[in-house]
Each structure stands twice: as structure tokens, then as C-alpha cells.
Amino acid sequence: MRRGLRERPGGGRPTRMDLLLSLAVVVTGLVESFGRQGTGPGRIADPVPLAAGAVAAGLLLLLRGRSPMAVLLALTATGVAVGWVTDTGYYAAWHFYSTLILVHTVGGAAEPRSRRGLAGLGCVLAAYAHLQTLQSNDVAEVMITAIFLGAAYGSGILLRRQTDRTLRLAERAARLEAEREERARRAVAEERARIARELHDVVSHNVSVMTLHAGGVRMLLGGDPARGRERDMLLGVERAGRAAVGELQLMLGVLREGGAGPEAPQPDLDRLDELVEQVRDTGLDVRLRITGERRPLPPGLGLSAYRVVQEALTNVRKHARAARADVVLAYGPGRLRVEIVDDGAGTGAGGEGPGGHGLIGMRERAAMHGGELSAGPLPGGGYRVAAGFPLDAPEAGEPPSGAGDRDDPASGGAACGEAPPAAPVLGVQM
Template identity: 70%
Template sequence: MTHPALQGWRPTLLDLLLSLAVVVAGLVESFGRQGPLPGQIDHPVPLAAGAVAAGALLLFRRRFPMTMLLLLTADGYAVRVVTDAGYYAAWHFYSTLILVHTVASAAELRSRRGLGGLVCVLTTYGYLQTFQHNDMAEVLISAIFMGVAYTSGILLRRQIDQTMRLTAHTTRLELEREERARWAVTEERNRIARELHDVISHNVSLMTLHTGGVRMLLGDDRARERDLLLGVERAGREAVEELRLMLGMLRGADGNGPEALQPSLDRLNDLVTQVGEAGLEVRLRIIGEPYPLPPGLDQSAYRVIQEALTNVLKHAHAAKAEVVIGYDRVELSVEVTDDGTGHPPGGGHGTGHGLIGMRERTAMYGGALVAGPVPGGGYRVSARFSPTGLSAAS
């Protein structure tokens, strides 16, 4: 049965490579230096077994770093006792440096676990100083290497912590950006719904009033027709009331009634005048013969031009702008071009809430919107509404 601490854990490829390197190096050292002379190994088998054990310990270095360091120290001491020799194996020192680095990278030094790791490192360093042939140079060399291994582990941990913080911060910013984009889409759709509410309520009210007028003009001998018209009139009033209940909540606190002037391309000259008073020279050009548009599409086209000109004033640093409206029986096109710096609508950093609103309005009528810098300088917003949206005007 797997120990709970090992469930879902497995050594990485780096762990396997380090373990294999220590085992192979230990075997080469143990049997390659076998001999009776000073500096050679009289008993290679215990030394080789110790190298294999050290390699196995490295497999668990990330899961139990302090435990593995202490067990490695015990492994080195056991080999020393069995062989009864003062020879210190190189594989043990390499393994010690690897585990010291791992212990330092496992926890913050100021934490309880970090202090425990430091105690384990000092214990291991103390063991290295028990060999009788160590001189001051050996003491300093081992201190330098272990200090570098420990410091590199601390630096690695801090780098990992910083990377994780930056990743979390980036993820949070991305979520906030998506939330702002969703909010902008919802807000724009609510705005469109309020305008549609006004248009539909106004037109249904007119239909109801006209139906009532026709009913009153009919004589008493047209009772059947009068009853039918009365039913239409009642249905119209009920429809207006339903619209008021369902969509009326979407109206702003300062929303105007149905009789208020609605945004329309017929009022585009007023918009151009207002923008001109704000300091932007606007040229209006109309291609084709204007014809009556469905109220919702008329409002959407007007709002696209209004939003584009507003963004030119706010962000483009432009002196001139041109508005081109193209009428034909296939599509309605709207184009706004400026001579500014070419910053995207909705802000200079590409958040694009203005673009979101314009795309929503254009897509609602089956059209498409393209926006981007113009070669040679400036920025262009181009919206085209599909034939479906124009069918009522034909």
C-alpha cells in the first residue's frame, strides 16, 4: 500500500538523471580506485552499495529533502564504519551538495521548516569535518561549496516565488480584463435594448392609435370590422404594456420617453456641428440616394459614427476627420477616418470597449465592423450592414 505522503508523487526526469549519475560515478569510483595503496579503496563493495543507496535517496529529494539529507549523512557514516577507512567518497560529497541545494529551495529560511533545513545542513557540514586528515583548506573548500549550494537553493526558491506571484497577478489581470469586456458587452446590449424599447413602443403605440382612429370612422353597420379593429387595438395596448414591464427596467434614470428625439442619420449634421465645436474639423460625405431606414438600424448606424468621432476626440489627437455614408439596395456602409496617431478606439492600450459596442450594434443587423490604422497615418472605422437589415427599406 502506498504511503499517503507518496500518493500522486513521482520523481522527475531530472531526479532520475541525478540519481543515475551518482550511482554510475559511485560504481566507477569504488571499483576503479580499488587497491591496497594509499588513496586507493580496499573494500569497494560497501562503497558501491553506499553509492547505490545515495542514488536512491536522490529520487525522493523534492518530497523529503531534509530527511534525505540526514539519511545521506547516515549512509556516509555507515560506509565509513564498515570499511574502517578514512577515505571519503566523492559521490557522497556530490550527493550532499545536491541535497543541500534542494533543502534550501524547499522553504523560506524564516519559517520553521526553513530553520529545520538549516540545522540539517549544519549537521551534515559538521559530519564532513570529522575526518582526521582534514586541514584548514579542506574545511574552507567544503564550506565554500556547501555555501554556494545553499545560496543557489535560496535564490531558486525566490525566483520561483516571484514567478508564481507574477503568474497569479497576470491571471488576475486577465480575469479582470475579461470581466470588463463582459461588462462592456452587457452594458452596450442594455443600451441597445433601451433604444429598441423606445422604438418598438413608439411604433406599436402609433399603430394602436391609428387602428383606434379607423375604428371610430367606421359606421354602425360595420360592427364586425369594428370588433376586429377593437381586438387589434387591445392587443397593441397589451403589447406596449408588456414591453414596458419587460424592457422598461433597462431604461436609465434619465431616460427619455418615446416621444423624445431618437438618434438618427437625419440628425447627423447636428452631431458634426457639435464635434466641430469641440475642435475637430469633420467632413460629411454621402454616397448614393438616402432612403428611409428601419429605426433600429438607423440608430445603430448613428451610434457607430458617434462613438467613432468621440474616440477621435479623446484619443487620436487628430485635426480632421471624414464621415462617409454609402446607400444602396445591397448594404449600408458607414466609414469614419481621421488623420491622428492611429490609436485604437476606446483607449490607447487596446481595451476597446468602444469597439465592443460598435461590433455589437453592427452584428445585431448581420453586418461586420473593421477598425485599424491607415497606411501613412490615421485610423479608420468601417461598418457594413447586411442586406437582411435593409430588407425593410427596399
């Protein structure tokens, strides 16, 4: 990849810069050849060979991207041929300019310590030696020519090394970006697996309660032969419930890592006071404010709201350099709003440490319940995380409001309100 990026655009085809340099050399050569036509010192008696040489040099510059060393040698040969035809020893300016351009290109074509770089250096020395034969030069002229050629060759080397460094940095940035995206994808997958593990206990508990209620209703029916159909239906519900609990146990075994112990009881917003006290013990002043009429929440939603507050306070404590954090729970008509605001100067409640993906997890939890999450710095300083959860839609798998409340014996509505015996609860509930 790096080698391909070093190649000239167009695979060696002339670029706009090549066209511009070629045009400049040709025009300069024609002006010089015909503008200095005449006899005497510094004049050109026959301008046609020099003009033809200028055109040839311009055409050679168009090919410098393909093989700069061969083009430099061809330019030197062109200078020798023009000097042999004119036999005047005139030092053409277009030849010197073209040589500088090609020496710069040769310097940037390969590393000097490589074989190709050493061959390029040999071509540069040959071109320099030819320039010294075009006229009688004193020591100062020899040194001036050497300085110009050396600067052109050195600038080519420096440009190549700078280009290589830029390409390496670009490759590294692309690799780091790909790794960051991969870590983010893994974080999303891990957070979803964690959410699934937490919801497993909630779902399995509800299924167990449903199964026990069905068993309790079946026992209340007694042995009345007229209620045999109802008992058979309730027995089918019990069996399906026990099978579902067993499947949930298998699912949990897949989701948990090998050797992981059982999950601790899952918290909800009723335990938010405990979380606030734990964070206060670390030295952060946390203020909890609850507005609106507090109401029971579906277990999964309460757990997700609790985790949002927990993750946000953890980020405040680790990254925000804050002295105070305000937590607000706002119960509105059909909506729960959770807001965490700190007064820190760091990345805040939504900030991430190196390798952290807490904001991704919070957003996943909000989206799972049809909500949304926003996070960002505040104009006056500090950071704010806000999550909104709809309360009017039932959770996945939860029956609509009022279902099972009728006195239909098949649904177990009236009898389900009675508490089942304690022994069956211990035997079935996970």
C-alpha cells in the first residue's frame, strides 16, 4: 500500500506541474535563443540548434515521472549534441534549469543508500561534470553550480522522506480509526450481552410467577369433574412455563462467560438512594431530586434507567474533575426523564477514558426501550447527560393493561390475585 501511494499520480503520466515546467523551459529557451541572436561575446550566431535543444528539454521534462535518471542522462546527451553542432561553448540557461529540475526529481526517486539511489547520484555527478565543460569556469562558478545542484538533490531527498513520513502517519491514523471502530462494535455487542443477562432474571422471574399462579388456580379448582377442561388448560400453561424457564436457563449459560458466577440481584430506581450515598462516600457531592409522581416501572426499564445514572456518575468521578453532580428523575405524563449534570472541567458524565465505551452502553439501554440519550458540554462549564424513556408503551413480552383481569376461569384472572403457597415458589422460581 505504501509503495503504491508513493507513485506519482496517473502512474507516471505527465502532471499539470510537468506541463507547466515543460512550457516554462521551452519558452525560456526560445526567448534566449532568438533574443540573443547575433555575433560577439555572449551572442548566439545560429539560434536554431539551441531552440531545438530547448524544445527537446521541455519534452524530456514531461517524462521525468517515468524514469528520472534516464531522462537526466538524455538531457545531458542533448546538451552534448547541441554543443557539438554549435561549437560555440554557449552556456544555455534552459539547460541549467532543466538539469536542476531533473536533479531534484532524481533525489526524490529513491533512498540514497539503495542501489537505485546510488545510481541516481552517479547520474547527478555526470550531469554536473557536463555543465563544467560548457564554458571556461573559475573556482567560484564551479562552487556556485555545485551548490545549486546540491540544493536541488537534497531538497528531493527531504521531500521524499517527508512524503514517506506523511504516508506512515496516514496509514497509522487509518489503522487506529479501524481499531477504534472495531472496539466500539465490540463494546456494543458486550453491552447488549450484558443487558440480555440482566433482563434474563427479570423475564425468568415473571414467567415463574405466571407459572405458579396458573398452578395455584388449578389447585383451587379441586377435583370437580365439570372443571376438567380448565384444569387441563392450566396444566398446559404450567408445563409451558416450566419449559420456558428451562430455556432461559440455557440461554443464560450461553450469554455468561465460562466460569462466571450467578448474576447479583438486579437494581432499579428504588435503590438509587444507595447508589448516591456510595458515590458521596468517594468525595463527590451528589444531589438527587425527584419530580412528578413516582410510580412503579417495568423491571427492565427501571434497571436501564438505574444503569444510565450509575455509568454517568462513574464517569463524573473518574474523568470530570467535578465537585458536584445533580441527578434529576422527572416523572411526566407517559415519560421518564433522567438527567445528570456536573460542574467539572473534564470530559464529564458522558466522557470516556482510554478504551472506555460508557456512552455507547447508555445509548444502547435508552434505545432498547424506545428512548433517546443526549450528552454534551454546557456553555457555562460542566457536562450534561439526559435520557428519556417512554412509559406508555408496554415492554416486550408484557401483556396489555387489563389483560387477565377478567373473571374468565380459563385466564385465571380473579384467582391469580391470590398469593400461591410458599413451597411451590421456592421450587420453581429461579
